[in-house]
Amino acid sequence: MxxxxxxxxxxxxxxxxxxxxxxxxxxxxxxxxxxxxxxxxxxxxxxxxxxxxxxxxxxxxxxxxxxxxxxxxxxxLWSRNISSNVGARSGEKDNDSEDGFPDIDEPADGTVEPDEEVENEELYTEGGILDIESDSVGNRSLKNTVEPLLEAIIRAPRHSVNDVFIKWVEEGNSLGRGEISHVMLNLRKRRLYTKALQFLDWLEANKRIEFMEHDYASRVNMICKLDGLQKAEHYIQKIPVSHRGEVVYRTLLANCVTTNNLRKAEEVFNRIKDLGLPIxxxxxxxLLMLYKxxxxxxxxxxxxxxxxxxxxxxxxxxxxxxxxxxxxxxxxxxxxxxxxxxxxEVKPDLMIQWTVAKYYISAGLNQKAETLLKEMEGDDIQKNYVARKVLLPLYAALGKADDVGRIWEICKSSQRLDEYLAAIEAWGKLGNIEEAEEVFEDMIKVCTKVSARHYITLLKVYANNKCLSKGKDFAKRMMDDGCHIGPAAWDALINLYAETGELEKADSLLRQASQRTENKPHYSSYMTLLDKYSEKGDIQNAEKIFQRLRQAGYVGRLKPYQYLLQAYNNAKAPAYGFRDRMKAENMRPNRAMTAQLVAADALIRSQTLDLFD
Structure with missing residues (x-):
C-alpha cells in the first residue's frame, strides 16, 4: 500500500x-x-x-x-540500552533516568527494556573512532590484544593515564584505529569520560592518527559530558572547517537533548540549517525525543x-x-x-513489540498482550534467544508464573547473564523471592564476569518486595564480595529504605551519595524520596529534595513539580506562586498537573475566604 x-x-x-x-x-x-x-x-x-x-x-x-x-x-548518543542501567526503579513513577538509554522509557509495570542498541544507525559511520565493532573473529582477536591497554587505563590514576599510552607504544604495541575504537567504546560504556577525553587529547597532540570528523565529534561528546555545552561549542570553532560538518553538530545537538536544553537544541538545529548541512x-x-x-x-x-x-x-x-x-x-x-x-510494509521489530506489549499490560488489555507475546515467541522459542530475556519480565507482569517457569527452563542451558538477570527480575515481580535467589546463586556459580550490576538486580527485588532485612544483609554481602557501590547500588538501597518506611535512612544515604564527586546519584533516587515526602504532605523535606534535585543538574522535567505540588495539596497548604515558579522555568503543565493546579488554586481561594469569615 x-x-x-x-x-x-x-x-x-x-x-x-x-x-x-x-x-x-x-x-x-x-x-x-x-x-x-x-x-x-x-x-x-x-x-x-x-x-x-x-x-x-x-x-x-x-x-x-x-x-x-x-x-x-x-x-x-554512544550509549547502550542495557537493562541494568534502565531497569525498573520503583519510586520513579514517571521512570525518568539519566544514564545513557535508554530506553525510551520504562513502562508503568516496571518491565525491563530489552538489552539492545537503539541509537540511530547514522551515528556510527565507517572510518571514525566511533565505529561499532562487530563480533567477528578478527575483532574478537583485536579485543584480546588490546585488553591489557584497556585494563591499564582503567586502573591508572587520572594524573598518570598518559604514561599508560606512552608505555604501550614504547613497548612496540599496535595503536591503530582498531585498537583506539575498542578502547573508546569500552571507556564510554563504563562512563569513564575523563579518561576517554585524555585518550583523545593524547592521540591528537601526538598525531597518532589523522583526525576525521567522527574523531572530532567524539571529542565534542566527551567535552559536553565533562565541561558542558558552552565549552564544547568553543572547541567546535577550533575544528578545521573541512571537518566541522553534520556529524559534529548532531553530536552537539544530541547532548542538548540529553540535558533537555530546549533553547540550545533549537539553536543548534537552526545552525545546522543555516550552514546548509543535511537534515x-x-x-x-x-528532536522528537526532546519534544516528547x-x-x-x-x-x-x-x-x-x-x-x-x-x-x-x-x-x-x-x-x-x-x-x-x-x-x-x-x-x-x-x-x-x-x-x-x-x-x-515496515515490520515492527522486537523493541516496538515490547513497547506495545508493555502498554497493553498497563492498560489492562491482557488478552491483546498475551497474543502479542506469543507472536514474539515465534515458532521456536528455544532458538529465539533475543526474545526470551524480554518475555520473562513481560509474562511476569501478566502474572503468568507458568510461562515464566517454562521459558526459564529453556534459558537454563544457555547460561547467559542477561537471561539470568531477566529471570531474577521476573520472579521478583511475581513475589517469588526464593526462586529469584536461586537464580542469582546459579548465576554466581556459572558466570565468570558477574559485577555489581548483577547483584543490584536482586537487591531491587528485595526493595520492590519490601524485604528490608534480606536487603540489608545482601548489601553487606555486596561489599564483602568486593562490589563497587555506585549510583545504581545507591539507587537500589535508597529505594529499599524508602519502601520499607525508613525515610530518614534513605535521605541520609542520598545525601552521602550526592557528596561523592565521581558519580552523582540517579535521578530516580531523588524522585523516590520526593514521591514519599509528597505522599506524606511533608512540604519542608519535599522542597529540600526538589532543590537538591536541581542542584544535581536534573532540570527541565515536569514530574518533580507534580510531586512537589502534590505535597502542598496533601498537606492542605496553599502553594502560593507555584504557577510563576513553573513559568520561570518554562515548564508547561500536562493534563494531570493542570488538575493539581486547579486544586491548589481552590485551596488558596478557600483559605483567603476564611480570612473574611
Missing amino acids: GSGMAMSALRRATALSARDHSISNMMARGSFNGSELSRNSLVHEKGKFCLCSGILENYLLSKSYSSRCYNFERSF TKFICNQ RVDQKKMPEVLAMMEKENIKPTLLTYRLLIDTKGRANDISGMEQIIDTMKAE
Whole structure:
C-alpha cells in the first residue's frame, strides 16, 4: 500500500471533528511559528507526501496527541540500552533516568527494556573512532590484544593515564584505529569520560592518527559530558572547517537533548540549517525525543519537516510515536500508528513489540498482550534467544508464573547473564523471592564476569518486595564480595529504605551519595524520596529534595513539580506562586498537573475566604 492510500485508510478509520480538520490543514501548510525550529523549515510542497503523511495525520487525529507532557532523561548518543542501567526503579513513577538509554522509557509495570542498541544507525559511520565493532573473529582477536591497554587505563590514576599510552607504544604495541575504537567504546560504556577525553587529547597532540570528523565529534561528546555545552561549542570553532560538518553538530545537538536544553537544541538545529548541512534521520529523531520530553505539541512540526524533506521514518521514529501514544493511554492511536507501519510494509521489530506489549499490560488489555507475546515467541522459542530475556519480565507482569517457569527452563542451558538477570527480575515481580535467589546463586556459580550490576538486580527485588532485612544483609554481602557501590547500588538501597518506611535512612544515604564527586546519584533516587515526602504532605523535606534535585543538574522535567505540588495539596497548604515558579522555568503543565493546579488554586481561594469569615 502506498503512503497516500495508507493516509486515506487512516482518514476513513478516524472520524474528524472540525477542530481536527483545522489542525490537519495547519499542518499541511506548515504554519508553525512557535519556535526557532520552525522558521523556514516547514513550508509544505503541495501534493508531495512521503511516508510521514500517514504518520503525521494519524498522530494528529488520534486522541490527545498533545494532552500530556511526559518527561524523559535518556540520551541515545554512544550509549547502550542495557537493562541494568534502565531497569525498573520503583519510586520513579514517571521512570525518568539519566544514564545513557535508554530506553525510551520504562513502562508503568516496571518491565525491563530489552538489552539492545537503539541509537540511530547514522551515528556510527565507517572510518571514525566511533565505529561499532562487530563480533567477528578478527575483532574478537583485536579485543584480546588490546585488553591489557584497556585494563591499564582503567586502573591508572587520572594524573598518570598518559604514561599508560606512552608505555604501550614504547613497548612496540599496535595503536591503530582498531585498537583506539575498542578502547573508546569500552571507556564510554563504563562512563569513564575523563579518561576517554585524555585518550583523545593524547592521540591528537601526538598525531597518532589523522583526525576525521567522527574523531572530532567524539571529542565534542566527551567535552559536553565533562565541561558542558558552552565549552564544547568553543572547541567546535577550533575544528578545521573541512571537518566541522553534520556529524559534529548532531553530536552537539544530541547532548542538548540529553540535558533537555530546549533553547540550545533549537539553536543548534537552526545552525545546522543555516550552514546548509543535511537534515538527517538522526537529527529528526533527536528532536522528537526532546519534544516528547518537554513539549509534545512540537512533535508534529518535526513530522511535517520530515515529510517536506522526504525523510522516511526509522523504526526509532515509529517507536517514539508509539511510546508517546502508549504513555497517554491512547491505545487506539498507538494501534493506528502500527497499522500505518504495516500498510507501508515496515515490520515492527522486537523493541516496538515490547513497547506495545508493555502498554497493553498497563492498560489492562491482557488478552491483546498475551497474543502479542506469543507472536514474539515465534515458532521456536528455544532458538529465539533475543526474545526470551524480554518475555520473562513481560509474562511476569501478566502474572503468568507458568510461562515464566517454562521459558526459564529453556534459558537454563544457555547460561547467559542477561537471561539470568531477566529471570531474577521476573520472579521478583511475581513475589517469588526464593526462586529469584536461586537464580542469582546459579548465576554466581556459572558466570565468570558477574559485577555489581548483577547483584543490584536482586537487591531491587528485595526493595520492590519490601524485604528490608534480606536487603540489608545482601548489601553487606555486596561489599564483602568486593562490589563497587555506585549510583545504581545507591539507587537500589535508597529505594529499599524508602519502601520499607525508613525515610530518614534513605535521605541520609542520598545525601552521602550526592557528596561523592565521581558519580552523582540517579535521578530516580531523588524522585523516590520526593514521591514519599509528597505522599506524606511533608512540604519542608519535599522542597529540600526538589532543590537538591536541581542542584544535581536534573532540570527541565515536569514530574518533580507534580510531586512537589502534590505535597502542598496533601498537606492542605496553599502553594502560593507555584504557577510563576513553573513559568520561570518554562515548564508547561500536562493534563494531570493542570488538575493539581486547579486544586491548589481552590485551596488558596478557600483559605483567603476564611480570612473574611
